[in-house]
Amino acid sequence: MEKTVVLITGCSSGIGLSLAVRLASDPAKTYKVYATMRNLAKKERLLDCVKGLHKDTLDILQMDVTDQRSVLDARQRVGEKRVDILVCNAGVGLMGPLEAQSLDTMRQILEVNLLGTISTIQAFLPGMKTQGHGRILVTGSLGGLQGLPFNEVYCASKFAVEGVCESLAILLQHFNIHVSLIECGPVNTNFLDNLQAAEPGSSGEQVDARTQSLYEMYLQHCGTVFQNAAQDTDDIVKIYLEAIQSASPAFRYYTNSALLPITSPKTAASDGLQYIKTMSKIIFSTNNKVEQK
Ligand SMILES: NC(=O)c1ccc[n+]([C@@H]2O[C@H](COP(=O)([O-])OP(=O)(O)OC[C@H]3O[C@@H](n4cnc5c(N)ncnc54)[C@H](OP(=O)(O)O)[C@@H]3O)[C@@H](O)[C@H]2O)c1
Numbered sequence: 485m486e487k488t489v490v491l492i493t494g495c496s497s498g499i500g501l502s503l504a505v506r507l508a509s510d511p512a513k514t515y516k517v518y519a520t521m522r523n524l525a526k527k528e529r530l531l532d533c534v535k536g537l538h539k540d541t542l543d544i545l546q547m548d549v550t551d552q553r554s555v556l557d558a559r560q561r562v563g564e565k566r567v568d569i570l571v572c573n574a575g576v577g578l579m580g581p582l583e584a585q586s587l588d589t590m591r592q593i594l595e596v597n598l599l600g601t602i603s604t605i606q607a608f609l610p611g612m613k614t615q616g617h618g619r620i621l622v623t624g625s626l627g628g629l630q631g632l633p634f635n636e637v638y639c640a641s642k643f644a645v646e647g648v649c650e651s652l653a654i655l656l657q658h659f660n661i662h663v664s665l666i667e668c669g670p671v672n673t674n675f676l677d678n679l680q681a682a683e684p685g686s687s688g689e690q691v692d693a694r695t696q697s698l699y700e701m702y703l704q705h706c707g708t709v710f711q712n713a714a715q716d717t718d719d720i721v722k723i724y725l726e727a728i729q730s731a732s733p734a735f736r737y738y739t740n741s742a743l744l745p746i747t748s749p750k751t752a753a754s755d756g757l758q759y760i761k762t763m764s765k766i767i768f769s770t771n772n773k774v775e776q777k
């Protein structure tokens with residue numbers, strides 16, 4: 485039987501790596517996986533995970549989602565000359581007081597998370613339209629559905645990805661192409677280590693003491709949330725499989741039922757303030773009241 489061809493971005497670690505390993509190891513050998521990563525020097529981890537097996541179900545390709553040439557080269561290297569399932573997973577975080585972030589760093593986040601996702605979809609969309617079917621799965625984030633302090637640029641990139649996917653999904657129904665967002669809460673990956681933390685003074689602006697102290701409270705809150713609710717990549721892979729195997733996939737899948745996005749306060753009152761107040765209370769609760777400086 486013909487294999488389902490899956491191309492995944494960002495497979496050097498984390499969710500992308502786990503998904504590539506799971507699909508390439510499928511007992512029924514249903515999938516041919518093109519696991520892509522921007523730096524092939526990092527492929528050993530993936531190879532270790534598959535222990536040299538799965539030569540017929542796994543290929544590793546170089547692909548930097550911010551480099552259109554590299555995206556097109558990867559597309560060219562797909563032996564079957566078609567991709568049935570495209571997984572846009574590559575992403576980077578950015579955390580810290582907004583005024584401390586340099587324009588270059590902010591640009592880089594938007595380049596990877598937003599333009600990288602868009603240009604990857606652009607590259608594979610015409611093929612899917614021609615073949616008359618396809619699935620586009622995107623690793624989304626709670627930070628794409630609700631604002632989070634000290635994550636303004638990351639949230640902006642992930643909110644924008646929601647807009648891209650929702651807009652595309654309406655059109656692509658007419659081409660038998662399904663778009664799904666796999667909305668993740670905290671996941672135990674290298675994401676936190678890899679995220680860009682704003683270096684004090686890198687933008688040339690000093691951060692005031694009150695902001696710095698609120699940031700510290702936010703970091704504590706993050707630590708607690710990760711400790712209590714972070715999922716493992718296997719949990720995310722299960723949801724990916726559900727979406728991949730469904731005859732009629734949902735548009736959104738929430739990976740963590742214990743940590744759903746707080747969306748109803750956003751629309752509960754027309755002034756939009758309820759979410760702002762709720763979130764502020766959750767993160768900067770009075771127990772940890774910041775000293776007014
Ligand atoms: N972990 C979480 O808590 C969490 C929560 C919500 C959503 N997410 C989303 O999950 C996705 C995967 O992240 P992860 O948690 O698995 O973290 P990760 O382990 O840091 O994986 C991120 C992957 O993206 C790749 N990448 C970065 N820039 C790239 C580029 N220009 N071109 C191609 N690949 C690039 C990284 O490659 P390098 O090794 O070369 O850097 C890495 O393979 C991201 O979209 C992230 O926003 C994560």
